[in-house]
Amino acid sequence: MKKSFAILFAFIISQFQAQQGAYYQQAAKYKMDIDVNAEKFTYQGNQTLEYTNNSPDELNVVYFHLYWNAFKPNSMMDQRVASQGKNGDGRLQKDGISRLASIPKNEEGAQNIHWLKQNGKDVKFEIQETIMKVYLAEPIKPNSTTTFTMEWDAVIPQQIRRSGRNNKEGVDMTMTQWYPKIAEYDYDGWATFDYVGREFHAPFSDFDVTIKINKDYVIGAGGVLENPAEVKGYDANAKIKADKNKKSTWRWTAKNILDFAWSADRDYTVKSFDVPEGPKVFFVYQPNAKTKVWEEAQPYVTKYFQLMNSNFGKYVYPTYAFIQGGDGGMEYGMCTMILGEAKDIKGLMGLMVHEGAHSWYQQILASNESMYPWIDEGFTSYAEGFVMYHLFPEELPNPFANTVNAYRNFVKKGIEEPAVWLGDHHDNGTSYTYSTYVKGELYLVQLGYIMGEQNLKETLKQFYDQWKMKHPSGRDFLHIAQKVSGMDLKWFHNYWINTTKTIDYGIKDVKYDATSTTITLINNGQVPMPIDFGVMTTDKKIITYQIPLNMTHTWKEKDIYGELKTMPYWPWTQKEYTLTIPYTKSQLSVLGIDFSYRLADVNLEDNFVEVK
Structure with a gap:
């Protein structure tokens, strides 16, 4: 028995050590030759893919994504949209009916694989909707490369969501998620999520892409154009080359990005400028009265990159392109596809800032969007709120006050879903937006409130420095936040991400004495939090009393929202808390919970007392 126990114990230890093994990530190199038939909206493709297995596992199968197979009647995407009806994504349905159901046969998306070889040997593959499973001719051993x-x-589908032909602004081709793309493999296994409309994931890859298309087309793409003097749009002195079929050849390269996206139209114009200590930026759009506001965008985009570089980490790629295409906005490697028509510069910049910020929180810090959409969308929304506050200053108590208020109003609807849910598995489109974008953004806002804004800024900086060009998870971010702050923050992560429980503190009672005032606070919610209790005196002086939460075990020492007077902690199991302050009624003007308006308290009616 003792010997058996020792063997079992050794096995358990070995498994634990295996789980704590060194971080790894897969790598890929694509070389593609594409020949586009612009009149028929089809293309022919040849691809060579070098795939490196940096994992400790021997791989006997691999998986590819064939996203365009979703754009047809009765696809899984169509079924999902139909089942959600008016609760789903409004761009995918009209009056509650799926737009995919009525795609004509000749405009259905298709990626038809003619043949596939591994190291020159034919391999068997099967198409499972938007996933292609490949049975290898030979295993890919750890630390080895296969080709x-x-x-x-392919048939370029009718433009329904992100990809496709003839979008509503008249762009001919939006070529996103358009090629057979190797799936990501990591500790959690293959990321083989069916595409039903939401997020993506992929290994970092290098791309060398040659595109042949009619010579009167202009292409915008995320990458470096290697032959601008031979094609239309990028060089005023270009001598456009064309073959006997009147096609020009474009060659694009990109290194260490998640995907390669491009768009093509005959009416595109291209404008470019250099950001000091930043990338070369390209605007690729159709110039007309509705897109005139693009002419104002250069100084704002320049300041945007400078703000992002100084506050969130330096952009690592040589170029970035804002391209008119798609249906709203969607981020890709070194570019974004956005609708080009905007009423004013603030509206255009809101779209550019959000999608551009995904270069940090999706491309450079490449979390698994399908599993943790709240990280990339939420952190991106936080960066957007911060930058927009500096580009277009408003009289707000903090850059995120409007988001906190929007969340507060949404919670009252009673349809919130946990942020921990997989991106494509949310049942309500609005709930997905709030659990992913809004709660993901407020995850950082609440952490700033708990640990202090200086600690949050340092956490974001270290997160970037340690995880750029890698695939981090929420656990990786939390590890850094705890290390920087010295606090235990696991409780907050669990409440905020894994549940829909809410914060609701209030002032229960105020008693004035001859030399002091005693306030009783109450926790009416399900999420415990530390409390910054504010006092405004009649001479407009503000004093903030920090009431720590015992679960953090360490209290914040400072915050940009005022000096702190630290009180005894509030145990999370305790319903009420009483504090006494050395001010009389005649000396007080306002008492309140969180003068900074960062706390996502769902009920403000009992948070403030005006002393009269």
Whole structure:
């Protein structure tokens, strides 16, 4: 028995050590040759893919994404949209009916794989909707590289969501998630999520893409154009080359990005400028009265990159392109596809800032969007709120006050879903937005409130420095936040991400004495928090009493929202808390919970007392 126990114990230890093994990530190199038939909205493709297995596992199968297979009647995306009805994404349905159900046969998306080889040997593959499972001719051993070659043709689908032909602003081709893309493999296994409309995930890859298309087209893409003097739009002195079929050849390269996206239209114009200590930026759009506001955007975009670089980490790529295409806004490697029409510069910049910020929180810090959409969308929304506050200053108590208020109003609807849910598995489109974008943003806002804004800024900086060009998770971010602050923050992460419980503190009672005032606070919610209790005196002086929460075990020492007087902690199991302050009624003007308006308290009616 003792020997058996020792063997079992050794096995358990070995498994634990295996789980704590060194971080790894896979790598890929694509070389593609694409020949576009612009009149028929089809193309022929050849691809060579070098895939490196940096994992400790031997791989016997691999998976590819074939996203365009979703754009047809009765696809899984169509079924999902139909089942959600008016509760789903409004861009995918009209009056509660799926737009995919009525796509004509000749405009259905298709990626038809002709053949696929591994190291020159034919391999068997099967298409499972938007996933292609490949049975390898030979295993890919750890720390080894294999080469896949394939030929395929594709039909560019009717533009319903992100990709496709003839978007509503008249852009001919939005080519996103358009090629057979190797799936990500990591400790959690293959990321083989079916595409039903939301997020993506992929390994960091290098791209060398040659595109042949009619010579009167202009292409915008995320990458470096290697032959601008031979094609239309990028060089005023270009001598446009064309073959006997009147097609020009474009060659784009990009290194260490998640995907390669491009768009093509005959009416595009291209404008470019250099950001000091930043990338070369390209605007690729159709110039007309509705897109005239693009002419005002250069100084704002320049300041945007400077704010992002100084506050969130330096952009690592040589170029970035804002391209008119798609249906709203969607981020890709070194570019974004956005609708080009805007009423004013603030509206355009809101879109550019959000999608551009995904270069940090999706491309450079490449979390798994399908599993943790709240990280990339939420952190991006936080960066957007911060930058927009500096580009277009408003009289707000903090850059995120409007988001806190929007969340407060949403909670009253009673349809909130936990942020921990997988991106495509939310049942309500509005709930997805709030659990992912809003609660993800407020995750950082609440952490700033708990640990102090200086600690939050340092956490974001260290997160970037330690995890850029990698695939972090929420656990990785939390590890850094706890290390920087010295606090235990796991309780907050669990409440905020894994549940829909809410914060609701209030002032229960105020008693005035001859030399002091005693306030009784009450926790009416389900999420415990530390409390910054504010006092405004009649001479407009503000004093903030920090009431720590015992679960953090360490209290914040400072915050940019005022000096702190630290009180005894409030145990999370205790319903009420009483504090006495050395001010009389005649000396007081206002008492309140969180003068900074960062706390996501769902009921403000009992948070403030005006002393009369």
